[in-house]
Amino acid sequence: MHMIQLLIRQFIKLVMLLICVSGMTFFLMSQSPIDPIQAYIGADMLRVGEEQRLAIAQYWGLHDPPFQRYVYWASSILQGEMGTSMIYREPVRAVIKEKFMSSVSLLLFAWLLSGLLGFAAGVAAAMKRGTWLDRIIQWYCYALSSTPTFWIALLILLLFTVWLPIFPVGLGVPAGVTANEVTWLDKAYHMVLPAITLSLTGISSIALHTREKLVEVLSSEYVLFAKARGERGFQLVWRHGLRNILMPAVTLQFASFSELFGGAVLIEQVFSYPGLGQATVEASTRGDIPLLMGIVLFSTMFVFIGNSMAEWIYRLIDPRIKEGFKHET
Numbered sequence: 001m002h003m004i005q006l007l008i009r010q011f012i013k014l015v016m017l018l019i020c021v022s023g024m025t026f027f028l029m030s031q032s033p034i035d036p037i038q039a040y041i042g043a044d045m046l047r048v049g050e051e052q053r054l055a056i057a058q059y060w061g062l063h064d065p066p067f068q069r070y071v072y073w074a075s076s077i078l079q080g081e082m083g084t085s086m087i088y089r090e091p092v093r094a095v096i097k098e099k100f101m102s103s104v105s106l107l108l109f110a111w112l113l114s115g116l117l118g119f120a121a122g123v124a125a126a127m128k129r130g131t132w133l134d135r136i137i138q139w140y141c142y143a144l145s146s147t148p149t150f151w152i153a154l155l156i157l158l159l160f161t162v163w164l165p166i167f168p169v170g171l172g173v174p175a176g177v178t179a180n181e182v183t184w185l186d187k188a189y190h191m192v193l194p195a196i197t198l199s200l201t202g203i204s205s206i207a208l209h210t211r212e213k214l215v216e217v218l219s220s221e222y223v224l225f226a227k228a229r230g231e232r233g234f235q236l237v238w239r240h241g242l243r244n245i246l247m248p249a250v251t252l253q254f255a256s257f258s259e260l261f262g263g264a265v266l267i268e269q270v271f272s273y274p275g276l277g278q279a280t281v282e283a284s285t286r287g288d289i290p291l292l293m294g295i296v297l298f299s300t301m302f303v304f305i306g307n308s309m310a311e312w313i314y315r316l317i318d319p320r321i322k323e324g325f326k327h328e329t
Contacts, residue, residue, distance in 0.1 A: 014301070023070065026070045029287070082297075102172055106275060114201075118204070119210055121203065122209065122211040122213075142208075144204050213245040214237070257307070280292065
């Protein structure tokens, strides 16, 4: 019964979150100075007469009050219809699917790499506490966490495409190659720099948190007793430390989905990577409300699912949380 209650609570939280986020996004876009008609017409703006502009505005309902448009959009969402993108001239569902398939490999690779490197760096810093290795790892984490993501992307782009021309400047596939001729190696080759850049930005929080937790564990009484019995080095950390530091690291790792989405928006712009982040920027700067609202809903659900997975895994790893929840219900 308590599992059903937890699922109901999570569902209510998700619904309330989607309503708040979509309502705020729709209100801000309605107050934007961007002319969606001009963004829709594009370069043919001078050739389009006033009657055509009015017809376009009437088709998209741009003259209706913002609240009325939001209610109409929300009713369409409840019916499973996300609308049509104004700039891609395709269904929003199809655009999101195409862009997300381009971004999912980038996000997953960066997510796994940042988690593994951050956890390993945190363990190494704690085991070598006070040494030069610990100071270097901490300096790296503090410097990276205070550095803008786009600046790191520009440095890596300058280093590996201009000074050391190893990787392509950008794009998700080679230029001038048809879709049928593109291989998975071509896609992976173009994904290397964006994925590495995105993973670097997520290492700091996991490494610093893992280090602090492991330092605390290594200072505990039962670890001191294990040292007195002769246990040293990685064997000591493996037997007595990993279980205590694994849960916070897992929670931070799954909670980092929001940071990955935020970083992907900037990194995909720098590397001209045709993913969901680039589509978000295009939709917001060109007044494509249907596409932007669809991306907002999708990204909100994605981040919420990631955080929920972290909570569920935390409960599975630590039985005390499960027992505490049973006593509450």
